[in-house]
Amino acid sequence: MEDRVLITGAAGFIGSHLCDKFIEKGYRVVGVDNLITGSLKNIQHLFKLPNFEFYHHDITSFIHIKGPIKYILHFASPASPIDYLKIPIQTLKVGSIGTYNLLGLAKEKGARILVASTSEIYGDPLVHPQTEEYHGNVDTLGPRGVYDEAKRFMESITMAYHRFHNVDTRIVRIFNTYGPRMRINDGRVIPAFIAQALKKEKFSLYGDGMQTRSFCYIDDQVEGIYKLLMSDYIYPVNMGNPEEITIRQLAEEIAFLAQHKCEVVTKPMPKGDPSRRKPDILKATELLHWFPLTTRAEGLKKTYDYFKKQLEEELITTEPRDFSSYNKF
Incomplete structure (x- = not known):
């Protein structure tokens, strides 16, 4: 039997691409x-494949998976801010x-676990x-603190399980990533600009547009995550594209494309x-090649071709999601 x-987050943007990656590598997912x-x-x-199974489950509740799990x-x-500000x-x-819950499962199964942290743990950085x-410049009480601090806690408890329970752990700090399967209405800048371009609307620019980001394409991100998982390095690793641009420049590039x-x-x-x-990716380059x-x-x-096709076939909605049922607990 193949390793499982x-x-x-398997139905999400990065998670779904990771499912594809491990299916291609011959794993049971x-x-x-x-x-x-x-x-x-x-x-x-993936549903038609014999080496893929899916469970509709909230991992904040107890999780048990029968059989061996390797990773x-x-x-x-x-x-995205539009999501975590609505369901903080x-x-x-x-x-x-x-x-x-997942670290406990990894301990039970003897599995290696990789957790997805984020560049948001750096906050509004004073180091560039x-x-x-770098330990970051984060406002714990601000609206974005719910995401930043969740990820900072994630890193801390992951290292605690590694040190105290000898769980085999990996931590990836993901910088801005984009590509097919993003939600067009999730508030992130690339799908937002593409949606506005497709609808021939003006681009929404926050501030003067001179704030910078560094955007990594999904295929590259997934490859980096896979290499980190297979490595022996237990500490956080930045994963992103170090080519820094302003948001105004991004708008111009998408306008030209469209x-x-x-x-x-x-x-x-x-x-x-x-x-x-902007990520410093020296560790990823030297340790993971x-x-x-x-x-x-x-x-x-x-990414533009994906959204254009989806909108033409009416396979995606631009209406915001209703999160009311998730704010009761």
């Missing part, structure tokens, strides 16, 4: 998702209680670019929004 891999922000359409192509990849979490308690719970040794006039509507900067974001290979022009073209 448990992937939480067990996907888990409560579908708050994930979508079954991201993994529907666990914890990617269950809201990942669920965001905190999945990063804390959910991680606790951000290295793994043959759309780059007109903007300026809006106030959200509280706590980082002014600069990993570096992103997809150019932004290639990645944006693939």
Whole structure:
């Protein structure tokens, strides 16, 4: 029997691509998702495969999987501000209680576990670019604190289980990642700009648009995560594309791609929004021999074509999701 891999957040953006990756590598994949922000359409192509199984489950509740598990990849979490600002308690719970449950499962199964942290743990950084040794500039009481602190706790409890229970752990700090299967209405900048370009609307630009980000295409991100999982390195590793651009420049590139006039509507900067974001990926390069290979022009073209096709076939909705039922607990 093939080795089994448990992937939480399996119906989400990165999680669904990880399912594809491990299926291609010959593993049996067990996907888990409560579908708050994930979508079954991201993994529907896998349901016919004998080496894929899916469970609709919230990992903040007790989780038990029958049989051996070799690897666990914890990617269950809201990942965009529009989501975690609407479901702040669920965001905190999945990063804390959910991680606790999965570390317990890893301990029980003798499995290696990789947890998905984020560049958001650096907050609005005072160090540029951000290295793994930088401890961040985070507002614990601000609206984004629910996501930042959930991930910081995730890292802490993961290292505690490694040191105290000898659980085999890995930590990836994911910087801005984009590509097919993102939700067009999740509030992240690339799908938002593509949606506005497709609908011939003006681009929504927060502040003066001179804040920077570094965007990594999904295929490169997944390859880096896989290499980290298979490595012997237990401490956090930044995973992202170090090519830094302004948000205004991004709007211009997407406008050019869509043959759309780059007109903007300026809006106030959200509280706590980082002014600069760029990963130092020296560790990933030296330890994992990993570096992103997809150019932004290639990645944006693939992402734009995906959303254009989906909208033409009416397979995605631009309506916001109703999270009311998840705010009761």
